[in-house]
Amino acid sequence: MIFVLLLLISQTNALYSNKPYRTRGLNVIDIDLEKYSDLNQGSTTINIILDKNQFSTGSPFLAFCYTTNLQTIKSIVSSPEAIKNQIESNKKLCIFDNNALLYQQRVQQIVLSDLVDDGNEQAYNKFSVFKLSNKQFSIYIYSSEDAQYQITIKGSQKGECYNQCNNNGLCMSNEVQFCRCNEGYSDSTCQLFSTVITPPKAAQFPLKQQPSQIILLFPLRTSFTQLSIEVNSTIAIMAYIGCQFDKNFIPFYQSNSFQQIEISTGIINFKENDIQDCQDTLKQIRQNLGVEMDNYIVLLLVNNQNKDTQVELKLYVDSSNDDDSGLEIYYILAGALGALIVALLIIICVIYFQRKARRINNGVQNSINMRSLNGIKNKSLRQDNIPVELYEQIIQEYPGLIEISECQICLVEFQKQDLVKLTFCLHLFHSTCIDEWRRRNQTCPFCRENLTKKKALQQRVEEQIYQLGVIQDDAMQIDEQKLAELQKREQRLKKIQCIHQSSIIKKHRLLILLMEYQ
Numbered sequence: 001m002i003f004v005l006l007l008l009i010s011q012t013n014a015l016y017s018n019k020p021y022r023t024r025g026l027n028v029i030d031i032d033l034e035k036y037s038d039l040n041q042g043s044t045t046i047n048i049i050l051d052k053n054q055f056s057t058g059s060p061f062l063a064f065c066y067t068t069n070l071q072t073i074k075s076i077v078s079s080p081e082a083i084k085n086q087i088e089s090n091k092k093l094c095i096f097d098n099n100a101l102l103y104q105q106r107v108q109q110i111v112l113s114d115l116v117d118d119g120n121e122q123a124y125n126k127f128s129v130f131k132l133s134n135k136q137f138s139i140y141i142y143s144s145e146d147a148q149y150q151i152t153i154k155g156s157q158k159g160e161c162y163n164q165c166n167n168n169g170l171c172m173s174n175e176v177q178f179c180r181c182n183e184g185y186s187d188s189t190c191q192l193f194s195t196v197i198t199p200p201k202a203a204q205f206p207l208k209q210q211p212s213q214i215i216l217l218f219p220l221r222t223s224f225t226q227l228s229i230e231v232n233s234t235i236a237i238m239a240y241i242g243c244q245f246d247k248n249f250i251p252f253y254q255s256n257s258f259q260q261i262e263i264s265t266g267i268i269n270f271k272e273n274d275i276q277d278c279q280d281t282l283k284q285i286r287q288n289l290g291v292e293m294d295n296y297i298v299l300l301l302v303n304n305q306n307k308d309t310q311v312e313l314k315l316y317v318d319s320s321n322d323d324d325s326g327l328e329i330y331y332i333l334a335g336a337l338g339a340l341i342v343a344l345l346i347i348i349c350v351i352y353f354q355r356k357a358r359r360i361n362n363g364v365q366n367s368i369n370m371r372s373l374n375g376i377k378n379k380s381l382r383q384d385n386i387p388v389e390l391y392e393q394i395i396q397e398y399p400g401l402i403e404i405s406e407c408q409i410c411l412v413e414f415q416k417q418d419l420v421k422l423t424f425c426l427h428l429f430h431s432t433c434i435d436e437w438r439r440r441n442q443t444c445p446f447c448r449e450n451l452t453k454k455k456a457l458q459q460r461v462e463e464q465i466y467q468l469g470v471i472q473d474d475a476m477q478i479d480e481q482k483l484a485e486l487q488k489r490e491q492r493l494k495k496i497q498c499i500h501q502s503s504i505i506k507k508h509r510l511l512i513l514l515m516e517y518q
Helices: 070-077 080-089 098-103 121-125 272-289 324-375 391-397 399-403 431-438 453-468 480-517
Strands: 002-004 016-032 045-051 061-065 107-113 129-131 136-155 201-207 212-219 224-243 259-270 296-303 309-319 388-390 419-422 428-430 469-472 475-478
Touching (some): 016 070, 061 107, 070 080, 070 136, 121 272, 201 212, 259 272
Parallel strands (some): 002 016
Antiparallel strands (some): 045 107, 201 309, 212 296, 388 419
């Protein structure tokens, strides 16, 4: 039965029609674009949309045919098998929304545009966008049973998508182009609900009894040379695998457009030649349409049995050495290393200038100290109550001290030329060690005996009594021999102190010269 579509013309004479239909058999809708002044040659894009709430094998099929022979058209659209044969024959006597038929979507769309030419026709056809060669044409709807549906016919304006973008999909451009779908939806009309899995990875999910299917998308990188999918299912299921943009197929069991495998446990291999075909198809689409698109491998799993199953997948990939992601990682690491080197250089410069400033300050302080040293002798040494002596001389003078082999402060063994100090309590220490100790305490670090000046004077009196004199009849007389030995010892101690003091002054002068040179 043939219906002539009468379109209402508004004041702007724009094309838009939205009408309900009920069909069993073949319905023909004639369209004449000459009636609409807003449709100019060179910029005409027509959207034909069939919307039905449910899909079944007897549901209406929307078709646009380049032939007007009704007998031929009826033979093509009369059954899913006939439609499948027409698509795979690539004769294009009639065209369909292959996406909707493949994934059993509720909405079918056919887009006709005179922007399509012989050069880009194949790329546009992947998105159900076909060549509009005449402004007078017909569309055909066939249903083997009673079916109610809505037909919308409208002209696309600048800023709209070729297809109707479902599920909040958007056109992100000021030109007529394709839909940009939200996460979880794909295909040209944003109706295909799918799960994206990035290999290598493992995943598992339930697959209910017939009719049940699940669609998986695997991002395809240029470095991939082979994708292997290990399948583990409790029952046999049908698997269809192919490129995302191979849209001219329907997954009937006899179809050769996709790889078809009946599998329960085993491995599905998508080989290098298959991956290269996907890359070449995407490259051609990008060149013809001027649109950047992501590339995916599609895996359709179908359960045709009356049992539920749990499906487990493990994905493995073989990659070539020239992996783009590897280059990205290399650039990131190189950038991080460069930033680290710059940071280290900055830290080194800061430390250098801080040390230089510290040297200048120390040089000034050393100059002040040297002036005081030039004016007076080492006051600390001169006023010290405990004389500095060589360890070798101390041992010769007091042989009993040889048992004290190490300093009781630093616990380092004495050497012959070490400068040492013998306290009033006859304990032996390195000169520098006991001096540092006495800045905090005036007691012996070993026996806690008092080391103050008062104690030193008392000790000196006692030494004079025992060293210079002898007691005869309760009276003390000077022993000339002991006095000579004591004077000789005092001269030797003064000589050692002068040498030590001169060495300190020379070191200070050398340090100042080095600082001034820097």
